[in-house]
Amino acid sequence: MSTQVEERTFQAEARQLLELMIHSVYSNKDTFLRELISNASDALDKARIEAFRDKDLQIDTSDLHIEIAPDPDKRTLTVRDNGIGMSRDEVVELIGTLAKSGTGELRRALAEAKDAEAPADLIGQFGIGFYSTFMVADNVTMVTRRAGEDTATRWESQGTGTYTIETIDTAPQGTEITLHLKPEDSDDHLFDYTKEWKIREIVKRYSDFISWPIRMEIERTTDDETTIETVTLNSMKALWARPKDEVSADEYNEFYKHVSHAWDEPLETIAMRAEGTFEYQALLFIPSQAPFDLFTREHTRGVQLYVKRVFIMDNCEELMPQYLRFVKGVVDAQDLSLNVSREILQQDRQIKRIQKRLVKKVLGAIKDLDADKYRTFWSQFGRVLKEGLLSDTENRETLLEIASFASTRASSDESSEEEVTTLKAYVDRMGEKQDAIYYMTGETRELIENSPHMEAFRAKGVEVLVLTDPVDEMWVDAVGEYDGKPLKSIAKGDVDLEDEPSDDDKSKQEERDKEFADVLDWLKTTLGDEIKDARLSSRLTTSPACLVGDTFDMTPTLEKLYRASGQPLPKVKRILELNPAHPLVTSLRDAHGERADDPALSQTAELLYGMAVLSEGGELRDPARFTRLLAERLTQNL
Known part of the structure; x- marks a missing residue:
């Protein structure tokens, strides 16, 4: 005797995805049978392995198989297996996986898709399995009993907002799914799935390799005599x-x-x-x-x-x-x-x-x-493959040959979304005097390309790798070099893109260093809580200042990743580099020489530091103070 029927409601996202399925987001509706057969095959695999693992389990593995039973009069199609089966809790959980297996992401992707063919393509990213039955059926019933249990579970739904579930006393081991088929509709790619030829065609096309026999009873009439013959539809060849x-x-x-x-x-x-x-x-x-x-x-x-x-x-x-x-x-x-x-x-x-x-x-x-x-592969899996540069030292050289990276090199194909390059191609393009592979890490390509650190490299036409994946922050340090060329961050350490200076250039540089020595020392003292040093820059052409790390310092992006994961870190102080040719910097130098104790100069130093933080996409420790100081300074100049 069964327990009382319990009615349950699908979660909101599950209802919406079911509605998409019912309204034909996928034109090849034949694949519903492939999904049911694959699920049945999995259940048979699990039954055999559970029998190996648990000798006390009450399970019959003597004739594991899948059976397809069409009924043209009732317009039903039943797929049953004598595999592992499911308990009531497992049925509820597996029904629930529709709601927690990315349906929200799928719906958003479908909503954002502009291409009319996109829905069919997107289905490939979101396995829908059992629920594909609602493409061809307006009512689906499932009866299942897990091996070793005495009671079974009956589940039923019309694919709308609710489903029913109840515990029943008897049922064979395994799972039986009965589809109450929709009427045929050639315009909607709906066929009569009770026809022998159609079932044979689908099994041959999609499931011939299944290692379990897929059986169906066939009615044969000869000389006014009708016999029932059980045939195996698949070859079962691995x-x-x-x-x-x-x-x-x-x-x-x-x-x-x-x-x-x-x-x-x-x-x-x-x-x-x-x-x-x-x-x-x-x-x-x-x-x-x-x-x-x-x-x-x-x-x-x-x-x-x-x-x-x-x-x-x-x-x-x-x-x-x-x-x-x-x-x-x-x-x-x-x-x-x-x-x-x-x-x-x-x-x-x-x-x-x-x-x-x-x-x-x-x-x-x-x-x-x-x-x-390769372009398709790298767009889908490149970020994952780069994890191997950290974990698989044995195959690192091969991975470095396979990997591609975004670059500042102008695209030779205007139709391509983003130009990428291999390390080998980068090295082949390097100038004779370039002795390092330059890169910069950051959260987005836009932030990196607009960073002050990029100015001198852009001015001199030096290619820089644009690394925006979180794993990039770690593998570059682990790898260190390629083909004898060190991997060098343009945001860390000293950068020297100049040719060998003449004696006259050296003399001018020494004079310049003397001119700025006092203001640099003052900045170190004034901004001592924020920076570890202040120095003149050779990497800036248009910006007044930027922040750089020492060669072995953690980058701001990596620091963010660690903090986001809950790891406590001490504040990482960086070096403030000044552009000696920028009017703001020269004015600050001159003003410091005339009125070193003026509080307004200290505020200018704070603003200069804040500008350097913002220009690289960083976050100010006290944005309200920065805004107030900026407003005061703008007011004074109006």
Whole structure:
């Protein structure tokens, strides 16, 4: 006897996304069946591995399979499996994942999309799985019982604002999903999904490689006699075990969508086989679109691990490093135990050697991408790949060859959004007398390009790398150099872009240093709480002043990142550099010589420092005081 039916409400964002699904944001509605079959396949994989892990679990694994049952008279289509099943709490949680899996981000992306084709493309970034059923059905019922439990759960929804859920007494192990199909509509790409030929076509196209039998009962009539025949619709051939020349691009594409639960096309397919001391086969994919949660803690990484064609675990992190977390696929090892656990994998030498080879293979594939594919890859995953420059010292040289960076070099292609360059190309363009690779880090390209630190480099036509990703703040220090050329921040240490000075130039420089010595000492005293030193600058051409760090100082951007993460840091004082040719600086020098004790000069020093902070996009410690001093000075000059 069942418990009372409980009605629940979808969260607001879930309701809105369901409405998008019902109103056909994706034209190829056939894929709903692929999603259901993939989910069923996952449940069968989990059932077998749970049976290995828990010998006391009451679970039947004697005939694991997927069954498709159409009913033309009732216009229903049922997909059932005898896999692991779900408990009531799991049903509620999995229903809830629609609301916490980025639907807000998807809705915003759809709202901002200007291209009419964008909705279909965006779906590839937000897996919708089970909910794709509402593209073809106006009512969906699910009955599921988790292996080892006595009671089952029944869930039902019309894809509107609510769903019902109840506990029932009996149901077979696994999950059964029944779709009450919408009427056929050729204009809306809705077909009769109870037809045998249509089901066969979809399974063959999308799910032929599934390693579990997909069965369907077929009614045959011969000589006025009707018989029921159970047929297996898929070949069950493991794609990774077949020679590459025997597998079509479409088959690889569908297998990628199956293992990644994504809707985009793979950018690159990598098939490999290792023989010898230890044997394994791998089929890996580089996606063409980054998932919305790539930089969240909830993002799952790793590839599927099989042992002798037997599924062992999903998201095997030990096979793929963190910076390649976007790679999807399958690794099938021959010599591991079927009872392998994550703890064993962490210590297993063979797994570490497999990972080593997989990483080199993936990096090699990225390196060999053609120009168009590489641009797509770098726009989607470049920020992630750069994490490897910190963590993977063994492959650092390869990563440095693969990586691209924004640059101040003018774009040769006006249609491109942003010009990027490899380090090799940068070095090849360096002038004969340039002995360093110059870069600047910051929060945005605009802030960096408008920074006073850039003035002398722009005036002399010296290329500067524009680094705006948070990881850039750390890898440049860890790497240090490329091809014998040091990586040098234009915002830290001394910068000398001048040619070897003549004796006359040296004499003028010494005279200039004497002229400004007193005002520099005074600034050090006056601004002692804010700066560590004051000196004349060789990097400024139009701005009066800027702030620079010592060679090994933390940059303001990195300081912000640490503070945002809750790490306490002492105040990092920086050096105030003055432009000796700027009228404000020369006037300050002259005024100091005539009236060193004038309080107005101290206020001018504060304003000069504040201007230097603001010009690099920094934050003033006391913006109200800066505004008040500026207003007073402007009033005096009116």
